[in-house]
Amino acid sequence: MNWAEIIVQALKDWDTSLIAYVPDISIDQVTRLIDADPFFHLVSATREEEAIGIAVGAYAVGRNAAVFMQSSGFGNTLNAVTSLCIPYRTPIPMFINMRGGPGEFNIAQVAMGRSTKPILDVLGLVHFTFDDDHRMGEILDGALKLCHAGRQPVALCLTRMLHGGKVA
Amino acid sequence: MLRFEATQLILKHAGDRPIVANLGPTTDELWHAQHRDRNFYTYGNMGLCSSLALGMAISTSEQVISLDGDGSLLMNLGTIATIGREQPKNLIVVVWDNEMWDQTGHQQSHTAMGTDLEQVAKSCGITHTATVIDLEELETVFRTALEGDGPWFIVAKTEQSEYMPVSPIEPEITLYRFRNSFSS
Numbered sequence: 001m002n003w004a005e006i007i008v009q010a011l012k013d014w015d016t017s018l019i020a021y022v023p024d025i026s027i028d029q030v031t032r033l034i035d036a037d038p039f040f041h042l043v044s045a046t047r048e049e050e051a052i053g054i055a056v057g058a059y060a061v062g063r064n065a066a067v068f069m070q071s072s073g074f075g076n077t078l079n080a081v082t083s084l085c086i087p088y089r090t091p092i093p094m095f096i097n098m099r100g101g102p103g104e105f106n107i108a109q110v111a112m113g114r115s116t117k118p119i120l121d122v123l124g125l126v127h128f129t130f131d132d133d134h135r136m137g138e139i140l141d142g143a144l145k146l147c148h149a150g151r152q153p154v155a156l157c158l159t160r161m162l163h164g165g166k167v168a
Numbered sequence: 169m170l171r172f173e174a175t176q177l178i179l180k181h182a183g184d185r186p187i188v189a190n191l192g193p194t195t196d197e198l199w200h201a202q203h204r205d206r207n208f209y210t211y212g213n214m215g216l217c218s219s220l221a222l223g224m225a226i227s228t229s230e231q232v233i234s235l236d237g238d239g240s241l242l243m244n245l246g247t248i249a250t251i252g253r254e255q256p257k258n259l260i261v262v263v264w265d266n267e268m269w270d271q272t273g274h275q276q277s278h279t280a281m282g283t284d285l286e287q288v289a290k291s292c293g294i295t296h297t298a299t300v301i302d303l304e305e306l307e308t309v310f311r312t313a314l315e316g317d318g319p320w321f322i323v324a325k326t327e328q329s330e331y332m333p334v335s336p337i338e339p340e341i342t343l344y345r346f347r348n349s350f351s352s
Contacts, residue, residue: 046246057223
């Protein structure tokens, strides 16, 4: 399995069938698989904060849900993460394409990309970074277990080293 | 129309259907009108009431009712477009539209200055819509919405009213109790 297929398998293993996302050219490698698989319901949100709200709504009626976004969009989620996910204790895995690292060509992506993990740390939210697919399935499975055990969002940070990224 | 009386009317017809309430007075009034396991009280999550209800509607076969507000919905108008795109047949959005941000000092909202939320919903592909100005109209439209397919988008014009005591909501317990009611 490649990295995208590993993510799809982990989501299935954790019966996570509602996926809300804002499109991203790198994460498209995963969301394209999700969209083609009848196990999933893929919801295209207009904004990352909305995607979090939709995912929490699904969880509130008993369906596991995850969100996909870019690191710039993670900034858009903060009202939802801090006022909804954390106080209501909802285990929402957040798959984040990390911009602003080695190979970045767009200055507008740098500040938020570099701030994403420090913000997660300040919020007390656990994050895992994937630069390659070595033991990725095992780590992802453990991350999703931790997410449900702690009933808090967990961030899965996907770098350009993993997915090839977008080149200018 | 007073929002509290309108909330009581919704509860009278809602049966055991899940209801998501916008933050602040809408949540407080729902709690005072009738506290029930299937009330999802939002508490500070401004703008997310109907997004939550959309996620629920996609994930359950039951009808889901969102009691949103004009100020909150204006913060997240995109979710109306997502509702239009998803077309959940089991979602009923009711917007308490008092044309102001009541809690922050009664500042006029955009709906006081010409924004028509029903037209926004229509333009997003939601075909079952209404704007109601009194309890009688609300009751007629809401009963129709309960009996057929949605999504429905109902703008209910409400007037300013005194605040009720803040309800003793604990977010973690709200989620736990609400979610457990779907586990049978």
